[in-house]
Amino acid sequence: LSHSGGVGALAQWVLVELQGEVEPRQSGDLAGSLLGDLHYTCEGIPVLIVGHHILYGKVVQLEKPFAVLVKEGGAPQPSPAGPHGHYTVTALIKTKLLFKTRPKPIITHVPKKV
Amino acid sequence: SLVIRGEKDEHAVLCSKDKTYVMKIADTSNMLLFVPGCKTPEELNTDPASCNIIHSQIAGFSKNYWELRRCRPKLKKLRKLLMEDPYEGPDSQKDQTLTFSKYTTEDLLSLIQASEEEILHQLQVIDACKIEGYWRILDFDYEMKLLNHVTQLIDSESWPLSKVPLCACLEELGSLEPREMIEHILLSYGRKYVDAAGEVFFEMREDKICRAIAQMLLRNAVKFNLSEFEEVWQQSVPEGMTTRLDQLQGLALVDKSSRPETIFLLKVEDLPEDNQERFNSLFGIREKWTEMDITPYIQDLCAEKQTVGALLTKYARSSMLNGVKVYNSRRPLS
Numbered sequence: 531l532s533h534s535g536g537v538g539a540l541a542q543w544v545l546v547e548l549q550g551e552v553e554p555r556q557s558g559d560l561a562g563s564l565l566g567d568l569h570y571t572c573e574g575i576p577v578l579i580v581g582h583h584i585l586y587g588k589v590v591q592l593e594k595p596f597a598v599l600v601k602e603g604g605a606p607q608p609s610p611a612g613p614h615g616h617y618t619v620t621a622l623i624k625t626k627l628l629f630k631t632r633p634k635p636i637i638t639h640v641p642k643k644v
Numbered sequence: 645s646l647v648i649r650g651e652k653d654e655h656a657v658l659c660s661k662d663k664t665y666v667m668k669i670a671d672t673s674n675m676l677l678f679v680p681g682c683k684t685p686e687e688l689n690t691d692p693a694s695c696n697i698i699h700s701q702i703a704g705f706s707k708n709y710w711e712l713r714r715c716r717p718k719l720k721k722l723r724k725l726l727m728e729d730p731y732e733g734p735d736s737q738k739d740q741t742l743t744f745s746k747y748t749t750e751d752l753l754s755l756i757q758a759s760e761e762e763i764l765h766q767l768q769v770i771d772a773c774k775i776e777g778y779w780r781i782l783d784f785d786y787e788m789k790l791l792n793h794v795t796q797l798i799d800s801e802s803w804p805l806s807k808v809p810l811c812a813c814l815e816e817l818g819s820l821e822p823r824e825m826i827e828h829i830l831l832s833y834g835r836k837y838v839d840a841a842g843e844v845f846f847e848m849r850e851d852k853i854c855r856a857i858a859q860m861l862l863r864n865a866v867k868f869n870l871s872e873f874e875e876v877w878q879q880s881v882p883e884g885m886t887t888r889l890d891q892l893q894g895l896a897l898v899d900k901s902s903r904p905e906t907i908f909l910l911k912v913e914d915l916p917e918d919n920q921e922r923f924n925s926l927f928g929i930r931e932k933w934t935e936m937d938i939t940p941y942i943q944d945l946c947a948e949k950q951t952v953g954a955l956l957t958k959y960a961r962s963s964m965l966n967g968v969k970v971y972n973s974r975r976p977l978s
Contacts, residue, residue, distance in 0.1 A: 543703070544682035548675045565677070565702060574685030586697075589684055596679060596709065600674050617648075630674075 545626035576627045583633035598622040649757045665712040666849035678703045717758030719766045719918040730783035746778040771832040790829040795882045810844040851891045854881050867908035893940035923959040927973040
């Protein structure tokens with residue numbers, strides 16, 4: 531494994547951890563779809579709006595940071611000489627936004643009784 | 645940089661320059677989304693102008709990840725590989741034929757699941773040497789032959805054991821053995837130093853020499869009468885050296901329950917590397933062990949901050965036998 535790019539700081543990513551599964555509204559791929567909106571309250575609490583649900587989370591500093599690895603090349607047939615593949619460390623993740631409370635539905639329009 | 649090492653039938657390990665970690669896949673029922681460039685509240689607070697919407701892409705997601713746990717380097721294989729073709733000396737016919745059981749540093753780095761520093765350190769510990777670019781272990785008989793040349797010379801020259809001159813050794817013994825081998829045996833069994841005049845000397849290691857001679861005696865039979873062995877052993881070591889049973893820790897075991905007491909060869913490096921297998925093996929050899937007897941045979945299993953006591957608690961069960969605390973297997977062994 532090696533450092534991506536040259537000398538200097540590695541990209542810092544953030545992990546967003548959700549309980550359960552994420553499904554696209556219409557059947558189809560997740561790729562390219564909008565997940566939702568992320569906000570922070572004045573106190574720094576992350577708030578995620580997914581579809582018509584709202585989730586409250588918290589910012590957690592990871593005790594054991596993650597490294598994001600990207601696999602490059604590597605011969606399809608492992609050869610006896612030399613490394614068989616190459617992983618590059620693309621980014622480090624030291625923080626995660628953990629959403630583990632039950633999503634609350636947002637009711638935006640309550641018709642008034644006439 | 646880091647390297648993942650392991651053959652197809654081994655568990656992958658990740659190695660830094662000097663440490664080894666076991667790699668395990670961890671599963672989570674949660675979903676982990678990776679967001680490059682996502683800002684934390686602290687980062688946004690320092691930039692009050694950022695009230696705009698930042699479009700971030702989720703780079704990917706996963707439900708599992710690799711976890712690293714520091715582990716003991718797996719070095720037993722190193723000795724096994726080098727024992728495929730021990731060096732028997734320049735006169736041996738074996739080296740004439742090209743055998744492929746020879747390993748360079750690069751070969752070892754790709755075959756041994758340990759970091760480079762751990763491998764190089766272990767090569768030193770097992771007294772391996774580089775001959776024509778390949779790491780070799782000496783055949784025991786050849787090693788004892790070399791040691792004998794040196795101890796006999798020390799005796800005939802009446803040199804003090806703490807001041808054996810390198811140059812004189814090379815001069816006197818150079819006609820019998822390769823100079824590299826003479827120097828190697830001195831380095832293996834002595835501590836090198838330089839005196840005020842810049843001359844190289846060796847302080848011979850009494851414990852290591854006595855231990856090697858004990859091994860030479862013990863390998864010829866299944867077991868020995870203890871008192872007979874102790875007598876022969878003392879007579880076999882160089883003048884001025886004193887033999888002690890504690891020099892044989894991890895090499896030989898005394899059976900105090902037999903009449904007369906006996907001693908037999910049991911080398912810790914011949915035992916399994918895995919913790920549970922090691923304990924099974926030891927309890928197969930002897931049902932009940934005292935802590936003092938078993939410690940040399942499990943010491944190398946201790947993880948970074950682990951004690952022998954902790955290992956015994958985990959893998960053995962204790963009981964009292966004739967007022968002495970002994971350990972036996974936790975499970976019935978066939």
